[in-house]
Each structure stands twice: as structure tokens, then as C-alpha cells.
Amino acid sequence: MNKVIDVKDLCKTYVVNKKQNNVLRNVNFSVEEGEMVAIMGPSGSGKSTLLYTVSGMDKMTAGNVTFCGKELESLSDNEMADVRLEDMGFIFQQMYMMKNLTILDNIILPAVKSKRNKGNRSAVEKKGRALMKKLGIGETADNDINEVSGGQLQRACICRSMINDPKVIFADEPTGALNRTSSDEVMEEMVKLNNEGTTVMLVTHDAKVAAKCGRVLYIVDGNIRGEYKLGRFERSETLRDRERQLNNWLMEMGW
Amino acid sequence: MFFRILGKDLKRKRVMNVLLLLFVILSATFASASINNMVSVYGGIDYFFDKAGMPDFITLTMNSDGVNPTEDIVRNSVSVTSYQREDLFFYNAKNLKKDGKVYVDFENPGIVTSVSGARLTYFNGDNEEITEISPGHVYLGGLLNDPEKVHPGDVITLELSGRSREFIVDGYVKDALFGSPFLGNPRMLMNDGDYDYFLSDETIRSASCGCAYYINTDDGKALKKELTAVKNALFGESISTIKITYLLDMLTAVLMMVVGICLILISFAMLSFTIKFTLNEDFREIGVMKAVGLRNSSIRGLYLIKYLCIACVGAVIGYACSIPFAKLLLESVSRRILLGNDNYELIGLISAAAVVAVIVAFCYSCTKGIKKLSPVDAVRNGETGERFKKKSVLKLSKSRLPENLFLALNDVLSKPRQYVSMVVTFTMCILLVTMLANTSNTLMSEKLIFLFGTTESDAYYNSTEKIMETMGSDDPDILDHIIEDIEKELKDNGMPGKVHVELMYTLPVEFGNEKMNVIMQQCKDTQASEYKYITGSAPMYANEIAFTPQIIDELGARIGDRVLIEINGEKREFIITATMSSFNQVGKIGRLHEAVDVNVNDASSAMAFQIDFDDDPDAEEIDARIGRMKDIFDTDKIYNAADFVNMSTGSAQTMSDAKDLVLLIALIIAALVTVLMERSFISKETPEIALMKAIGFKTRSICAQHTLRFVVLTVICTCIASVLTVPLTRLISDRVFAIMGAQSGFEYEIRPLEIFAIYPLAVAGVVIVSALLTSLYIKSVRADAMGNIE
Structure with a gap:
């Protein structure tokens, strides 16, 4: 298996009112191709910062992140934008979308921008509609973003993250703003996506969500305190058992 | 607490507040300076006339045998x-x-x-x-x-x-x-x-x-x-007519006043946008303030105090700037007029205070929106729950436009209200400049040649000397000799042509009980039918005559009426057959048929000697010949038709200078408005910009999208301004021309390249460059700033 993400001695420091706040301290880990990794930890431990720094959305203070063989630190802004467009997908806790576009247009926007699809907008539209249908929101294609439910919107965000067939999808608490039913639906789609070969790295507070991942990293005060391997999630009947195992481990870690 | 919130707000939205302050400064400067200018010039003329001892009527006559008639x-x-x-x-x-x-x-x-x-x-x-x-x-x-x-x-x-x-x-x-x-x-x-x-x-x-x-x-x-x-009065006018001759000074003052008013209106448009924008931005804070029990009036007070502070600071600086500006504006006028306004400071202060009062009152009405916001807005993301209003207009999936242009166009069409103030501002900027350009171009165009009671000729040779020679002589053939001499000189130099001149006679005209001296134009070598008339038909016989509407009104006559005119000591009857427009004598003039026998030595003045070359040369050749004639006759006073109009109106250059000043002001305003707006958009759309960056849009692509919005807007503004410029020029300049004497019958000189391309492009260029430069600030928005609604 290839490493798609390799993090070495990653540090992130914020300076607020001339005071240094070391949010990430020498973090080391890697993610293999096709893996589904969850990052857990108490509030303020640096989970989201880790996700944003690893995905190149935020600048690191020190260390090294290699994404698909490219050192993110050495990439220019434009090269970074290309990597984000072609090789990364993002899902956020809040369902950020362009207000003046329909759901379908929001989904296909990265594909329209992609050089791979230049001059082939009808194929892009077809792909967008197919993805929407697959995630069960096909009927909302021409709706505005304020005309659909939170769950539908988050699934639309997943569609958008998938439209360019990224190598890795980063998700920051993708179910944080959803009720249990919507949360389950969204996670079901994420697992399907992972099973189809897409690497997923997500941040969550929810053990039930993390239990669907193959590996869980536990972060405290900017350091990875430990990791727990659950193995690939294939059958839903095993979920309760995985959740129990994970909770036990998390208790040991001080959760 | 109140002032701490205020201080934080001023600091946090520094760029927008500074731009707003700039608009208030500009408004206060222009309001103070232009009102001062108006009061000084308008009141100044009365004061000057009073101090100079100007009487009710002035007449200027040549002596005859040492005696004045x-x-x-x-x-x-x-x-x-x-x-x-x-x-x-x-x-x-x-x-x-x-x-x-x-x-x-x-x-x-x-x-x-x-x-x-x-x-x-x-x-x-x-x-x-x-x-x-x-x-x-x-x-x-x-x-x-x-x-x-x-x-x-x-x-x-x-x-x-x-x-x-x-x-x-x-x-x-x-x-x-x-x-x-x-x-x-x-x-x-x-x-x-x-x-x-x-x-x-x-x-x-x-x-x-x-x-x-x-x-x-x-x-x-x-x-x-x-x-x-x-007979032969050189000048005879009432004090009210002489006041009209100061029209140009008034025009400049009025023009500055109009620019000042436009600036104030633009400031209001900006204020309105900024306030509504700020309220939209602050929905969460306002909701929380309401939730913890603050009254509407307290929350409105918070915003009003902020705008009051900005308005006060702006007015003080604007007032300070207005003093040298007002002096600059009055410099040329005060050189010629004894200005009696000793209250510059007071007028400036009152104007600046009025700007503050109007701005605060305007802000008060704009903050009405606070009443509508409820505590629930704090948690509902600014939506009141009454949603389902369609926002998207275009469909990316159906469109063939490049994605940046699509996003820009869709944005403008989806939120038209957001762009109204900009469309109004940019359109106003283009209109102000193009209207002045239309007027000044017309004032130096040969299209107005007929308003000087002349036919269109190849060249116009102004010679006060030769005319005075005619007037001061007893020889009835002297004018013919002068004309023959000019024609001979032209022929000898290989430029054969015909020469004629329009003479003016002051003749007493009677109609019923009305009697007045009227300046009459006549040229023996042209036909009365060659001139333009507004109504009726050209005088065809020696007993027919045409007047301007001003003379007809003063006499109380109409077309078809008969008037008595004393010519060479004999009263003759003339039928009024037509009305015409004229700039001569502020529009108070008549035209005699060419066959009417008037003694050329009785002429009170004359227009230029008009030269029509026999070989019908093109414009380039005419200009070359004019250059040669200047050497032959040792004078600079030989013009082509357009230059003759320009020289005769005398106001074209003033108007053109005013246009250049207004263009400069318009470009500064357009740039400021663009910076203010684009900066606001970046601030408002930070989450969307961050999202676009997160999904792989490059900074330059987002900058292009933002800039393209302004391109779309300038295209819209150019279209609106192109439709409005001619009717608005007519609406305003017709009145100016009417004051100068020409009531109707003239065409405007519309130069399409200048009016529909150069000036709109200049405004558009400044807007687009300003937008592009401001949009570079997008670079500072990070891809993970989606949650940062600030």
C-alpha cells in the first residue's frame, strides 16, 4: 500500500497578543491509500488544525507533510490550488455552499473548473446528476441551497467533494450539524466511498462515527497520544462491537 | 460600554469606515465650496453692480460731429x-x-x-x-x-x-x-x-x-x-440683460453645485449600502443584543453614534478643505467681480453642518432595518425563516460561459439590489462627463454657425478695423471696395473666392403701441432663404422680415403681423414671415431681406468677412489656406466654421475645462466607490472565497471573478448612460442655450467615439483597475476561513 499522506514533526503555532500557542507539537503519522482514518480528541486538542494543516488549507509552522509524493510546504499557492482541485475533496461541519448557485451547480463547480473537463460541461452535468442520484438527492438538483434540509445539503457537499474523483477526502466533523438519522446516512455514503477506494481522513467527536473508520488517532494538546486500529468496516452488524472496543480504548486514553 | 463597542467597530471595519469618511469629506468639501461659490457669485453680482453705481439702463453711442445723439x-x-x-x-x-x-x-x-x-x-x-x-x-x-x-x-x-x-x-x-x-x-x-x-x-x-x-x-x-x-447705438441694454452676460460665471458656480449635489447623492448611496451591509453582517450581534434585552432605540443609537462621529470628523476636514477649494473656484471670478460675500467661513460651516445633519437623518432612516431583526436571527444565520426566495438566476450546467464570467454574471443578476448604488454612481459619473462634453462640443461645432446669423462658409475673417472703416465713412461703396480688395488679394495668391459680410443695423421697430430698437442683420450677397428659421417661411420679398421669438414676444406680435421700421429716415411696412434662433444680442435680433436698401455706413457692427473659395476645397486644404491668409492679411483672426463658432460663443473652452475637472472628479469617485464596494464584498463573501479556495480555485481566478462583476456593471452603466446622455443633455443644455438666446432649432454635436466609447471606457477602466487592485486582498483570505463570518 502507498502512503498518500506522510506527516513528519508537524508543528503549528498561533501567536495571539504576542503569546505563542503551540497547537500542534511534532506530530508524526501517515495514511495509506484507501484508508479511512478518524482523528479524535477533546475540544481544543488541535484536531481541526491538524486536518487543515495536513490538507494544506492552513500553513504549518514547522515539519513536513507529503501528500501523494508532493511536499506541501514546497508548493506555490497556485500549485496548492491545483492539488486541492484535482486530488483533494473537502467536507465541512457547516454545509458551506455558494449562495447564488443551485445544488447541482455547486456540486459541479470544481469539475467545471478542472482542466480535465474543459469543454465537456454536459458530461460534467451528467456526472453531477449521477452522483446526486447515488446519494439519494437527485430530485434537489435545481433547488437553491436554502430549499433543502441539512442532511441533503451535507450529502450535496459530499457529492461536490467527490466530483473530481479525489485521492483523499478530508472531512471536518461531517456529521456535527446533523441529527442521528442524517448522520447515519452521511456516514453510510462516506464508508461506501472509502470501500470504492477513496482515502478518507475525518475529524469527529462521535465514537459511533469514528467506529466506522479503519483507524482512529487520538490527539491531546497537539500530540498524538495513540492510535487504535479497527480494521475496515464492512458489515453494519459489527458496528456495535467496534463502537464498544473504541469506547474502551478512548476511556483508557482519558476521553 | 457604548463607546467601547463603537471603538471596536471603527477599528474592525477600518477600511470601510475610512472610505466612508472620505465620501463625507468630499461631500462636505463640495457642498461648502459650491454653496459658497453660488452665494458669492449670485449675491456678488448685485453687490458689485450696487457698489459700481450701475444704473437701470446703459446706452453707448458714437458721437456725430462732436455731438452725441x-x-x-x-x-x-x-x-x-x-x-x-x-x-x-x-x-x-x-x-x-x-x-x-x-x-x-x-x-x-x-x-x-x-x-x-x-x-x-x-x-x-x-x-x-x-x-x-x-x-x-x-x-x-x-x-x-x-x-x-x-x-x-x-x-x-x-x-x-x-x-x-x-x-x-x-x-x-x-x-x-x-x-x-x-x-x-x-x-x-x-x-x-x-x-x-x-x-x-x-x-x-x-x-x-x-x-x-x-x-x-x-x-x-x-x-x-x-x-x-x-441711430447706430452700439449698445443699449437694461441692467437685467447685463446681469445675464455674467451667465458663464454663474454656470461654473451652478456646475460645481451640481457636482456637489451628485457627490452628496453618491455619498448617500454609499451610506445606504454600507449601513444595510453592516446590519446584514451584524445580524448575529444585533440578535444577541435583542436577546439580552437591549431596545431597538439603543441598538440604533449605537450605529447612529458611529455615523455621527464619521460625519462630524468628515465635515470638519471637509470644511477645512473647502476654504482653499472655494477660493480656487472663485479666483477667476473675483478677479473681475467685486465680491461682497464676507461670510465664507459662516456659509462653509453651515453647509458642512447641513451635510452632517442630512447624513445622520439619512442614517436614522437606514437603520430602520434593525427593527425587523429578531433574536432568532442570531441563531438562524440571518434568515428569518421566511425563506424560499429563489436566488440563483443562471444555471452553470446549462451555460456555455467561462466559469468566472458565469459566476460574476450570476452574482450580479442574483442580487441586483446589491449593485443598484454602484450602477447609479457609475452611470451618473458617465452622464455628468458626457453631458458636459456634448454641450462643449456643440458650442465649438459648426452646427451652431447659423445661430450667429451667418451662412456656412469656408473661412471667416474677422476685421474690426475694416468694419470700423465702413462705419466711420460716408462713402456708400466703401464696403464693396473692401470686399473687392480682399477678393483681389485672394485671387492674386491663387485662392479665388467670393467674399461677403453680415452687417448689423440698429433700427427702430414699431408694432401697435410698442416701439423698440432692434439689431437687424442683413447681407446683400446672400439670400434670406439661405438661413435657418424655426417657424414660418423665409422672407422672400423686400417687405418681409424675420425676428427671433424674443423680439416677437416683446413686440406682442405674431407671424403675419405688419411692423413699421424706420430705414434711412423713412418708415416702411414689413410683414413678419418667420421666427429664427440666434445667439447674437442674447437672442434679440431680426433679419432683413437682401433687397432692403440700407446704407452700409449706418451699420452698427458686423460679423466676419465670409470667404467661399471658387474651387470648393476640402477641409484640409481650407485649413492650409487659412494659414496662408493669416500671413497675407497679417492677422490671426481667420477661422474655419467650427473655430468661428468656438471663438464667438467664448464659453466652449470654459465648458471644456469644466468637463475635464468633472471627469477627474468622476474618475476619483468611481475609483473610491469601487474600492469601498469591492472591499465590502470581500468582507461579506469571505466564507465563499474561502470555500472556493478550499475546492481548488486559484486566487487569481477569484480575483478575476470579482473584477468581472465590475466589468458587467460598467457595461450596464455604459448602456444606460448611452441611452440617457442625449435626452438629458437636451433637457439641461436647452435651457442654457435659451438663456444665451437660442431657443430652438439647433442640433447637438454628438461625437459617438467620445460619448459612447472614450468617456465610458475611461470610467470603466478606472473602475476595473480599482476593482482588480482591491480584489488582490482576496489573497489574504485563507482556505479555512469559511467559519469566519467577520
Whole structure:
């Protein structure tokens, strides 16, 4: 298996009112191709910062992140934008979308921008509609973003993250703003996506969500305190058992 | 607490607050300066006339055999309450030299007055009454009150009829009668001894002397009727008409006022946008304030205090800036007019305070939106729950536009209200400039040639000397000789052509009980039917005549009526067959049929000698020939049709200068508005920008999208301005032209390249560059800033 993400001695420091706040301290880990990794930890431990720094959305203070063989630190802004467009997908806790576009247009926007699809907008539209249908929101294609439910919107965000067939999808608490039913639906789609070969790295507070991942990293005060391997999630009947195992481990870690 | 929140807000939205402050400063500066200008000029003319002792009526006549024909009439008239006589003699540009060369080239006859013979009060540059002038010294006024051509200390020579004397220019004279550039007869005020030296010459006494009568009357109409007996009056106008000649000064003041008002309106549009935008941005804070129990009035107070602070600071700075600006605006006017406004500071302060009051009142009405926001907005992301309003207009999936252009266009179409203030501002900027350009282009276009009562010719040769030669002679054929000489000279130089000239006669016209002197134009070598008329048909026979509507109204006559005109001592009946427009004599003029026999020596003035070349040369050849003619006739006063109009209106350059100033102001406004708006958009759309970056859009792509919105807006504004510019020019400039005398029948000179391309492109260029430069700030928005609603 290839490493798609390799993090070495990653540090992130914020300076607020001339005071240094070391949010990430020498973090080391890697993610293999096709893996589904969850990052857990108490509030303020640096989970989201880790996700944003690893995905190149935020600048690191020190260390090294290699994404698909490219050192993110050495990439220019434009090269970074290309990597984000072609090789990364993002899902956020809040369902950020362009207000003046329909759901379908929001989904296909990265594909329209992609050089791979230049001059082939009808194929892009077809792909967008197919993805929407697959995630069960096909009927909302021409709706505005304020005309659909939170769950539908988050699934639309997943569609958008998938439209360019990224190598890795980063998700920051993708179910944080959803009720249990919507949360389950969204996670079901994420697992399907992972099973189809897409690497997923997500941040969550929810053990039930993390239990669907193959590996869980536990972060405290900017350091990875430990990791727990659950193995690939294939059958839903095993979920309760995985959740129990994970909770036990998390208790040991001080959760 | 209140002020801590305020302080934080001022700091947090620094760029927007600074831009807002700039608009308030500009508004206050323009409001204070232009109101000051208006009050000074408008009140200043009355003050000047009062201090100069201007009477109700002024008439200027040449002496005949040492006697002035006006004297008997005014002495015996019952309608004259008092009068004063000012003796003077005339000279022309060639009589006044410096170092052997013509000192200043001018068209109208110059007037020399002695200081003790002066019956008006004349003022020097320091606004002091001129009561004494040393021998060998002079003060110059009228057209010679021009610091670019005339400098105090210059040594000049007046040569007239073999008499010559050297003078030192002491300074400029503020002359109420000829102070406006519209009349602008060059006045020379000299010592009595020097004056008598010239007057001791018999030729000057008989051919160049005249009198100005300053008459006060209790019946202006009756006086005018009585003065019709004076033949060949050079000038005879009431004080109200002379005030109109200061129109150009008023126009500039009004223009600045209009620019000031536009700026205030633009400031309001910006304020309205900024307030609504801020309220939209602060929905969460307002919701929380309401949730914790703050009243609407307290929350509104918070915003009002902020805008009051900005308005006060802006007004103070604007007022300070307005003082030098007002002085700059008044500089050219105060050189010619004795301004009586000593309340610059007070007027400026009141204007600046008015700007503050209006801005705060406006802000109060804009903050009404706070009432509508409820505590639930704090948690509902600014939506009240009453949603489902369609936002998207275009569909990316169906569109073939490039994605950046699509996003820009969709954004403009989805939120049109957000862009209204910008569309209004940019359109106004383009319109202000194009309307002024249309007017100034028209004022220097050959399309107006007919308004000077002339036909269109290849060249126009202005020679005051030759005309004065005609007027001062008893030879009835002198004009024909002069014309023959010019034609011969042209032929000898390989430019054969026909020459003719429009003469003007002051003739008494009677209709019913009405009687008045009317300036009549006539050219023996053209046909009356060659001129333009508004209504009726051109005079076809010697007993037919055309008047301007102003004369017809004054007489109370209509087309078809018969009027009596005294020509060569004989009263003849004429039928009014047409009305026409004219700039001559502020629109008070008539046209005689070419067959009417009038003695050319009785002409009171004339237009230029018109030259029509036999071989019908093209424009380039005409210009080349004009250059050659200037050498042949040793004068600069030979023009093509367009230059002749430009020279005759005299206002085209003022208008053109005003247009350049307004263009500069418009471009600054457009740039400021663009920066303010784009900065606001970036601030408002930070989450969307971050999202676009997160999904892989490059910064330059987002900048392009933001800039393209302004491209779309400028295209819309150009279209609107292109549709409105001609009707609005007509709406406003028709009134200006009407004041100048031409009521209708003229076409505007619309230069498509300038009006529909160059000026809109200049505004668009500034807008687009400003937008692009401001959009570079997008670079500072990070891809993970989606949650940062601030």
C-alpha cells in the first residue's frame, strides 16, 4: 500500500497578543491509500488544525507533510490550488455552499473548473446528476441551497467533494450539524466511498462515527497520544462491537 | 460600554469606515465650496453692480460731429429720473502695442475712459476704488483683465491717428459694465492729461469719440421706446440683460453645485449600502443584543453614534478643505467681480453642518432595518425563516460561459439590489462627463454657425478695423471696395473666392403701441432663404422680415403681423414671415431681406468677412489656406466654421475645462466607490472565497471573478448612460442655450467615439483597475476561513 499522506514533526503555532500557542507539537503519522482514518480528541486538542494543516488549507509552522509524493510546504499557492482541485475533496461541519448557485451547480463547480473537463460541461452535468442520484438527492438538483434540509445539503457537499474523483477526502466533523438519522446516512455514503477506494481522513467527536473508520488517532494538546486500529468496516452488524472496543480504548486514553 | 463597542467597530471595519469618511469629506468639501461659490457669485453680482453705481439702463453711442445723439433724448425724457454721461473714445487691438507688436488680440472695440470722467465706480485688484492714476499709467479691464496676457508693469503704447503715448500697466480694473467675458470690451482707464492728449486730435474727436449714458428710469419700456430715435447705438441694454452676460460665471458656480449635489447623492448611496451591509453582517450581534434585552432605540443609537462621529470628523476636514477649494473656484471670478460675500467661513460651516445633519437623518432612516431583526436571527444565520426566495438566476450546467464570467454574471443578476448604488454612481459619473462634453462640443461645432446669423462658409475673417472703416465713412461703396480688395488679394495668391459680410443695423421697430430698437442683420450677397428659421417661411420679398421669438414676444406680435421700421429716415411696412434662433444680442435680433436698401455706413457692427473659395476645397486644404491668409492679411483672426463658432460663443473652452475637472472628479469617485464596494464584498463573501479556495480555485481566478462583476456593471452603466446622455443633455443644455438666446432649432454635436466609447471606457477602466487592485486582498483570505463570518 502507498502512503498518500506522510506527516513528519508537524508543528503549528498561533501567536495571539504576542503569546505563542503551540497547537500542534511534532506530530508524526501517515495514511495509506484507501484508508479511512478518524482523528479524535477533546475540544481544543488541535484536531481541526491538524486536518487543515495536513490538507494544506492552513500553513504549518514547522515539519513536513507529503501528500501523494508532493511536499506541501514546497508548493506555490497556485500549485496548492491545483492539488486541492484535482486530488483533494473537502467536507465541512457547516454545509458551506455558494449562495447564488443551485445544488447541482455547486456540486459541479470544481469539475467545471478542472482542466480535465474543459469543454465537456454536459458530461460534467451528467456526472453531477449521477452522483446526486447515488446519494439519494437527485430530485434537489435545481433547488437553491436554502430549499433543502441539512442532511441533503451535507450529502450535496459530499457529492461536490467527490466530483473530481479525489485521492483523499478530508472531512471536518461531517456529521456535527446533523441529527442521528442524517448522520447515519452521511456516514453510510462516506464508508461506501472509502470501500470504492477513496482515502478518507475525518475529524469527529462521535465514537459511533469514528467506529466506522479503519483507524482512529487520538490527539491531546497537539500530540498524538495513540492510535487504535479497527480494521475496515464492512458489515453494519459489527458496528456495535467496534463502537464498544473504541469506547474502551478512548476511556483508557482519558476521553 | 457604548463607546467601547463603537471603538471596536471603527477599528474592525477600518477600511470601510475610512472610505466612508472620505465620501463625507468630499461631500462636505463640495457642498461648502459650491454653496459658497453660488452665494458669492449670485449675491456678488448685485453687490458689485450696487457698489459700481450701475444704473437701470446703459446706452453707448458714437458721437456725430462732436455731438452725441442720446444727449437730447435723455435730457428731455420724462421717463428718465437721472442720468450720467461718460465720455470715451474707441480703439482697436492694432492700436495697442508692446515692443512694436500687438499687445493682446481682441475683436470688440476697446474703450478709453479718463479717471475723472468715469461715471461708474471702478475698482482695482485690491477692491479699492480707483480715484487717481498717475500720468503715463493705465488700468486695464474687460478682456484685458487676463493675467495670462496682461501683466502689471508691462509697458505698452497706444497709437491712434498719429498720436502715440507709452503707458505702464498699473493693474486690472473691475468693470461692472464690461466685466463679463460675454461682453468683454477692453476698457482702459487713464489719467485726464493723457486722455486729453489723444482727444486734442481732430480725427480722434470726430471719428473715434462716443459716450456712455448711465440712465435711471421709472419706466424702462417708455425709455426704450424713446431711445429708438438714437441711430447706430452700439449698445443699449437694461441692467437685467447685463446681469445675464455674467451667465458663464454663474454656470461654473451652478456646475460645481451640481457636482456637489451628485457627490452628496453618491455619498448617500454609499451610506445606504454600507449601513444595510453592516446590519446584514451584524445580524448575529444585533440578535444577541435583542436577546439580552437591549431596545431597538439603543441598538440604533449605537450605529447612529458611529455615523455621527464619521460625519462630524468628515465635515470638519471637509470644511477645512473647502476654504482653499472655494477660493480656487472663485479666483477667476473675483478677479473681475467685486465680491461682497464676507461670510465664507459662516456659509462653509453651515453647509458642512447641513451635510452632517442630512447624513445622520439619512442614517436614522437606514437603520430602520434593525427593527425587523429578531433574536432568532442570531441563531438562524440571518434568515428569518421566511425563506424560499429563489436566488440563483443562471444555471452553470446549462451555460456555455467561462466559469468566472458565469459566476460574476450570476452574482450580479442574483442580487441586483446589491449593485443598484454602484450602477447609479457609475452611470451618473458617465452622464455628468458626457453631458458636459456634448454641450462643449456643440458650442465649438459648426452646427451652431447659423445661430450667429451667418451662412456656412469656408473661412471667416474677422476685421474690426475694416468694419470700423465702413462705419466711420460716408462713402456708400466703401464696403464693396473692401470686399473687392480682399477678393483681389485672394485671387492674386491663387485662392479665388467670393467674399461677403453680415452687417448689423440698429433700427427702430414699431408694432401697435410698442416701439423698440432692434439689431437687424442683413447681407446683400446672400439670400434670406439661405438661413435657418424655426417657424414660418423665409422672407422672400423686400417687405418681409424675420425676428427671433424674443423680439416677437416683446413686440406682442405674431407671424403675419405688419411692423413699421424706420430705414434711412423713412418708415416702411414689413410683414413678419418667420421666427429664427440666434445667439447674437442674447437672442434679440431680426433679419432683413437682401433687397432692403440700407446704407452700409449706418451699420452698427458686423460679423466676419465670409470667404467661399471658387474651387470648393476640402477641409484640409481650407485649413492650409487659412494659414496662408493669416500671413497675407497679417492677422490671426481667420477661422474655419467650427473655430468661428468656438471663438464667438467664448464659453466652449470654459465648458471644456469644466468637463475635464468633472471627469477627474468622476474618475476619483468611481475609483473610491469601487474600492469601498469591492472591499465590502470581500468582507461579506469571505466564507465563499474561502470555500472556493478550499475546492481548488486559484486566487487569481477569484480575483478575476470579482473584477468581472465590475466589468458587467460598467457595461450596464455604459448602456444606460448611452441611452440617457442625449435626452438629458437636451433637457439641461436647452435651457442654457435659451438663456444665451437660442431657443430652438439647433442640433447637438454628438461625437459617438467620445460619448459612447472614450468617456465610458475611461470610467470603466478606472473602475476595473480599482476593482482588480482591491480584489488582490482576496489573497489574504485563507482556505479555512469559511467559519469566519467577520
